[in-house]
Amino acid sequence: MIEQEEEIRKKLAEKGYRLTKQRQVVLEVLRGTQSHPNADWIYQEVRKRMPNVSLGTIYRTLNVLKDAGLIQELNYGSSSRRYDGKVTSHYHITCIKCGRVMDIDLPPFVELEHRAEAVTGFKVTGHRLEFYGICPECYSSLKR
Amino acid sequence: MIEQEEEIRKKLAEKGYRLTKQRQVVLEVLRGTQSHPNADWIYQEVRKRMPNVSLGTIYRTLNVLKDAGLIQELNYGSSSRRYDGKVTSHYHITCIKCGRVMDIDLPPFVELEHRAEAVTGFKVTGHRLEFYGICPECYSSLKR
DNA sequence: TTACTTGCAAATGATTTGCTCTAAA
């Protein structure tokens, strides 16, 4: 399930980074949650295993992991950036009541990029699609 | 072309806001540009016409105009929020080389929301779709 | 007249950075 340590080391090395204990733990924390946490939440989790880690290291680590293609950054919407241990392209939906972010099980709509390319003249390299709505829990509490 | 002053006043009044000179000028600046500027750029522009305006007022004004539905906030991606004088729903494309943001002339894909709703169980209220790519200018300079 | 708004400056929150020491390769 979890990517081999050597695989991770290799991806880091390609960008000139080393594999450190801190980077390993951040990655494990991110892969071990369904939530899409921000730096501070990750910091609290990592501290449980490494009490001396600093928030600055968390930020630096997240940028390194992102640069190495090991994690994904989801910074649209809220005031702080959120991270995702999944790197395969997929969409998210945010609950406008409780702020929860969920993965959406839909394949990427590549045809959207073709249409954008045709209309703009840009060489389109990617897209981001974010849905907003009310989650089942919040929806039922609205009716109560 | 430009919405009537009374129309603007009405939209503000619906939310309990007054129409002030500052709000008028910010709105005019935003409607008078094709770019999708951030608060600081708007501040510089407004200062040309109102030298005593403060940056705090710009921020407050942008939030008021957004709340009244007179402008749109585009805060995904870059470190500072960008604003758009158009409120009709449309998509954007960002050049990953020069940072330019352009409007895309495509109708909203409402069927995407239906598919997300079917898959997640959320009551979907909206979506945001952002494209990334290389603009024609940057693309041709790459080949030089 | 009376709230709502402004300008100003200080405060806040998220993220980055400089520096010295530590540890990965």
Place this chain on the structure above:
DNA sequence: TTTAGAGCAAATCATTTGCAAGTAA
């Protein structure tokens, strides 16, 4: 052994807020 990385604290950047004075309705 060499050089990237960690921890700590200070710095930075974008945005918000408290307050006294100004102004739209």
